[in-house]
Amino acid sequence: MNFASDNTAGVAPEIMAALARANDGFALGYGNDDWTRRVEKTFSGLFERDVAVFLVPTGTGANALALAHMTPPWGAVLCHQNSHIAADECGAPEFFGGGIKLVELPGDNGKISAETLQARLGNKAAWGPPHHVTPAAVSISQASEAGTIYRVAEIRALADIAHAHGAALHMDGARFGNALARLNVSAADMTWKAGVDVLSFGATKGGAMGAEAVIFFDPKRAEGMSARRKRGGALLSKHRFIAAQMEAFLEGDLWQRLARHANGMADRLGDGLTKAGFAPVWPVEANEVFAALPVALCDRLQAAGAVFYRWDADDNGNVIVRLVTSFQTTAEEVERFVELARSA
Secondary structure (H helix, E strand, C coil), X not given: CECCCHHHCCCCHHHHHHHHHHCXXXXXXXXXXXXXXXXXXXXXXXXXXXXXXXXXXXXXXXXXXXXXXXXXXXXXXXXXXXXXXXXXXXXXXXHHCCCCEEEEECCXXXXXXXXXHHHXXXXXXXXXXXXXXXXXXXXXXXXXXXXXXXXXXXXXXXXXXXXXXXCEXXXXXXXXXXXXXXXXXXXXXXXXXXXXXXXXXXXXCCCCCCCEEEEECXXXXXXXXXXXHHHXXXXXXXXXXXXXXXXXXXXXXXXXXXXXXXXXHHHHHXXXXXXXXXXXXXXXXXXEEEEEECHHHHHHHHHCCCECEEEEECCCCCEEEEEECCCCCCHHHHHHHHHHHHXX
C-alpha cells in the first residue's frame, strides 16, 4: 500500500525495454543522436506546431531553467503559494535566475484564480523600476499540488491577464499527462492554444526513470536555451538515454494509458474513502487524494504497512494525508487501504 508518491513507483516496462535497446552500440553525445531528433519531431506532432524541445533529467531543473530563461534578474514570477517552485525546489528558480523573485499568491484548491491574478498585477504601484521588480512570468501547476486541474478556460483567462501585463505564462507539467487524461482534450488545446508560452513537461512521475522536457511553443523564445541548459549542468552527455525514455513514453498511447490507470486508482481510492466517511478535502482530479484522518487511524494504517505522507492538520485535530497513485498502483492495494479505514 504505497501511496507516498508516484516517484516511488518503478519504471514502466516499455521504457525500461527502450533503455536496453538504446544501450546497444554507440551514439553521439549531448543530443546529437537519432533518439533526440525523433523525440523533437514527436513533440511537434503532439502539440500540432513546431516547438523547441530541451530534454533534462529532473523536474526541478526543467522549472528552474525555464523560468530563468523567461525572467530577467530584476523580474518576478507569480505563482501559487503552495506550488512546487515556491515550496519544494530549494530556491532553484531564484538561483538559476540570478536572483529573480517569486511572488506567492493564495488560491483555493491549489489554484490561482483570475481575480487574484488580476488584482495583483493590476496594482501598478507595486511593480517596475527603479524600486520594484517587474512581472515577467506567471507559473501554474498542471496538475496542482492539491491534485486539482485547471480547465482550458481557466488557463486562457490567466494567460490573457498575464499577457496584458507583459508577462509570459509557464506551466509546470510534472503531472501533465494525468491532467490531460482527465480533461480529455488535446495537448495543444491545454497549452499554447490556451495561451501557455513555455511548458515543463514531465515523464518521470508518469513512468520514466528520469526524463523531463522544457518546451517553447515559440522557438524564437528559446534562443540561448541550449547554452543555459549546459551551463546549468542539465545537458546529459549520454543524451540518448533520456531521449529513449521520452520516445518510449510518448510512443502510441503509453503515456496516456499509464496516466489513466493512475487517475482511475485515485478515483477508486477517493470513492472508497468517501463511503468510509473520509471524503477528500479537495476534488480528486488527477492522481492525488487528500483526506482528513484521525491521528489514531493514521498510526494504524501505517502500522499495517501503508506508506503515505502526513501533509497538514485541519481544525478538528485530524491529519490531512496525501495519497498518490501511480501506474503501478493496484486495485487490491486500494481496497485494502479503504477496508482498513472503514474498520476504524
